[in-house]
Amino acid sequence: MDESASTGTLGKAVAVLDAIARAGHPVRFRDLREQIGQPPGTLHRNLSNLMKEGLVRANPDNSYALGYRLLTFASVAWASNRFREIAEPHLRELHRQTDETVHLGVLEGLEVIYLDKVESRQAVRMHSQIGKASPAYCTGVGKAALSMLAGDDLRMRVNSIDFHAFTPKTIITAHELEAEIGLIAGRGFAFDDEEHETGIHCAAAPIHSPDKSFVGGISVTAPSYRVTRAQLEQWVPLVTRAANEINSDIAIKLGPRV
Amino acid sequence: MDESASTGTLGKAVAVLDAIARAGHPVRFRDLREQIGQPPGTLHRNLSNLMKEGLVRANPDNSYALGYRLLTFASVAWASNRFREIAEPHLRELHRQTDETVHLGVLEGLEVIYLDKVESRQAVRMHSQIGKASPAYCTGVGKAALSMLAGDDLRMRVNSIDFHAFTPKTIITAHELEAEIGLIAGRGFAFDDEEHETGIHCAAAPIHSPDKSFVGGISVTAPSYRVTRAQLEQWVPLVTRAANEINSDIAIKLGPRV
């Protein structure tokens, strides 16, 4: 999980950002200190530099939060992402067909980062999920994405997962997960059967660039009290078709080497 | 503009992120090299470290883009921002009253960063503007925010502005800007009369924490072909009332020292 050793000074600064992000709320100096174990002088300098760069901001009560410049960077990262741009019309179409929430996610290490979301009820803010990182092993998009990886790459990643039972149905052994990924790879789609959140299930399909340097997935998600497993299964062709169309578009618009 | 000298190694890494962000699309090694003037070895190492940290990603054609981890950081920064959270219901109310686009922005140095947006036509994606940085001197939110600053702080900032005439109506001298800010401070609201984008005008009012450690603004924006200046002026009481309510809520919910 921690690769900061190899990235030198930058790694230590990012560790500070990461600690603030994991807390999910403004944190105080001493909390950061005990969480990342930097000596007071070092931590102080790191925070000071991060603040000068706009990546961290200090509240008057000496608590620290992530800075607004991160929003600006993310805004550019999102707006200039070609995969998201290419996928968007297909997500809309899939949403139109199912009238349920549709997600686009990309695999980053052992996590899925959600790049886009289309949902009916605009009451829940669109923003709340974009950029969110979830474990790959217990989400539909994540398992679909994993199914595109080469065997050795997959095995390496699976072996470094730190499994956690979010629900009673979460897969928590490498062996079971590999079997599940094998199944998904064979049939071309995945389900998340309340593995990440009780009462929420989804159908997902993998997307990827031609050379697999990018792997991700799309999904249709719904609460299980309102949408049955059978309904989810009926949507599978729609999901896989949308995924295939996205894959073609990526190949056409970005070229075979991407 | 460039403060990297004082933040050492971190500053140089952020300069790379910034260069990629300013380009707004994936950039190649040589473009980065000539834009930020780092020697090849240094730039290569910086990119390599940033990639290990997930802040930059490489495309197969050796072009570089901002990494997905920035989205994750921004997601947390946005979700845990108390000002945005407190302002949100008031933005919605203001939108309900005017049926036009409502913005929330915060002043960061010489720029306004947009934290939230409510607009009628959901066709334009909400995301596209959040996190966006615009010059403070030619936007309604920015000028409103500037009007809350103490005289010496204001003068210092105004003197370091690099003015650019985005439209024929953009204020491009420090003298005129100071007069405008004085006017705004006196009456408590601001207009952007097509100063940033031709055909777009807005009415704005300042918001701030009790101790002014946070200053920002809210605005109602509309195209001038559809909404007259007179109409904007009629909305001023609504905008200032919403701003005042936000200010009270901030004082109540965050305490007097924030």
Place this chain on the structure above:
DNA sequence: AAGCGAGGTTCCACATAATGGAACTGCGTT
């Protein structure tokens, strides 16, 4: 109100990590 103590800041000799010139590689180009 004064003293105490935890939280936060500053300083500096030392160790480490960044620097950048130069040599190298390999891909695309003519």
Place this chain on the structure above:
DNA sequence: AACGCAGTTCCATTATGTGGAACCTCGCTT
């Protein structure tokens, strides 16, 4: 096929980050 340049690697030098310890300050206790 060979050239040229974008991109990569290497290494001696040097600038930079490191972290222990002393110091400050402010809120809380007594």
